[in-house]
Amino acid sequence: xxxxxxxxxxxxxxxxxxxxxxxSLHLSQSTLSKVVKSLEEELNVELxxxxxxxxxxxxxxxxxxxEGEKIMESLDDISVHLYDLMNLRKGxxxxxxPPVIGFLFFPRIIKEFNELYPDIKIQIFExxxxxxxxxxxxxxxxxxxxMLPANEKEFNVVPFLSNELSLFVHxxxxxxxxxxxxxxxxxxxxxxxxxxxxxxxLIIQQxxxxxxxxxxxxxxxxxxxxxxxxxENLGVSILPKPMETKVDHKLISSIPIVNPKxxxxxxxxTNKKKNPSPxxxxxxxxxxxxxxxxx
Numbered sequence: 001x002x003x004x005x006x007x008x009x010x011x012x013x014x015x016x017x018x019x020x021x022x023x024s025l026h027l028s029q030s031t032l033s034k035v036v037k038s039l040e041e042e043l044n045v046e047l048x049x050x051x052x053x054x055x056x057x058x059x060x061x062x063x064x065x066x067e068g069e070k071i072m073e074s075l076d077d078i079s080v081h082l083y084d085l086m087n088l089r090k091g092x093x094x095x096x097x098p099p100v101i102g103f104l105f106f107p108r109i110i111k112e113f114n115e116l117y118p119d120i121k122i123q124i125f126e127x128x129x130x131x132x133x134x135x136x137x138x139x140x141x142x143x144x145x146x147m148l149p150a151n152e153k154e155f156n157v158v159p160f161l162s163n164e165l166s167l168f169v170h171x172x173x174x175x176x177x178x179x180x181x182x183x184x185x186x187x188x189x190x191x192x193x194x195x196x197x198x199x200x201x202l203i204i205q206q207x208x209x210x211x212x213x214x215x216x217x218x219x220x221x222x223x224x225x226x227x228x229x230x231x232e233n234l235g236v237s238i239l240p241k242p243m244e245t246k247v248d249h250k251l252i253s254s255i256p257i258v259n260p261k262x263x264x265x266x267x268x269x270t271n272k273k274k275n276p277s278p279x280x281x282x283x284x285x286x287x288x289x290x291x292x293x294x295x
Contacts, residue, residue: 003075005039006068008032009047013065016055073139077275090119091279096132096144097124099221100194101266104242105161106145113286120279126221128196136269142280147198148265158268158284160291165203165262166241166254170233176253183257187212190235192226195219203238206262227252240264 011021012032022029040047047061057065097106102124110122127135129146136144137154150157167186169176175185183206191214193200200219207214217235220226223246226237231251241264244254268287270276276284 001039001042005035005042006064006071008035009039009061010065010068010072012036012048012055013057013061018055077277091121091277091282093120093122093277093279093283094140094142095122095124096127096135096141096146098129098132098145098147098196098199099126100196100223100226101240102126102145103223104240104246109287109290113283116286117279117282120282122283128221129198131197133269136271139271139274142270142276143283144269145266146269147202148267150267150269152272154272155269156272157270158288158291159265160268160287161264161266163264164241165238165257165264166244167257168230168237168239168243168247168252168254170230170236171249171251171253172233173236173253175236175255178255180256180258182210182259183207183262184210184212184259186214186236189215191216192218192220192229192235192237194226194237194239195221202262206260210260238262 008021008025008027011025012018015021015024018029018033018036022032025032036048043060043064045060046058047064049056049058049061106124110124113120113122125132125135125141129144132141132144132146133150133155135141145160148157148159167175167181175181186207191203193203193216200216204214218225218229223243226239227247229235230237231248238257239254241254241256247254268284270280270284
């Protein structure tokens, strides 16, 4: 089996037609048919059921298609990585970042990285931590910034930030002047939470652990909405402590949460089964040199 045979077979499987595949490949239909037939003879198995009007893959054909697409994807990766290597300091990084959280530190990080590697382009995609991790596994993202812990069988992880969650309330709230607050004291509060699945689950689980189910009135991925709602005294929120640098302290107070403390740890996730490109390796090395990261 060679790459040419595999490429031609995948094209026939994609179009489910020798005629359309031959046009796509700019080949005669007879030439294409002979190449696919030679692949079947080499493997000693029928890959295409030619008895119907519209061609259909056999069970063996489905297997060759699935594995063949993986091979072609790997070849594409090799080409990209070699191109990056030959064009040193060039490349592209697709990065997933949870909304709200990303703006705390990534504008500064990207600026500093771009000063070192001006020809490496970073594309940012905002989504919740769970989706970011999934997209890294599927290959649509090169790096995902997501909450820890992570499945170490699936991801290589560079721990990025270790911090805690705090309570954010209106400045007239009875808890506003406290030095700290126990989580159970929020039992009767109305909550405004970040719309991120793993973050939401963390808050709910911790509240249930101390004995109450929080009343969540609003959820949003927009920081302006959350801070605006707190500023109007429409609820309280539990947010990463560094968010206190972004609030109007005349309107909003932040108080450390204890009993229990709520950890907020982030990591840079990459797919353990996929070799990172030179551009991705450059970014990971850049971040490792900055650790521990401080806001």
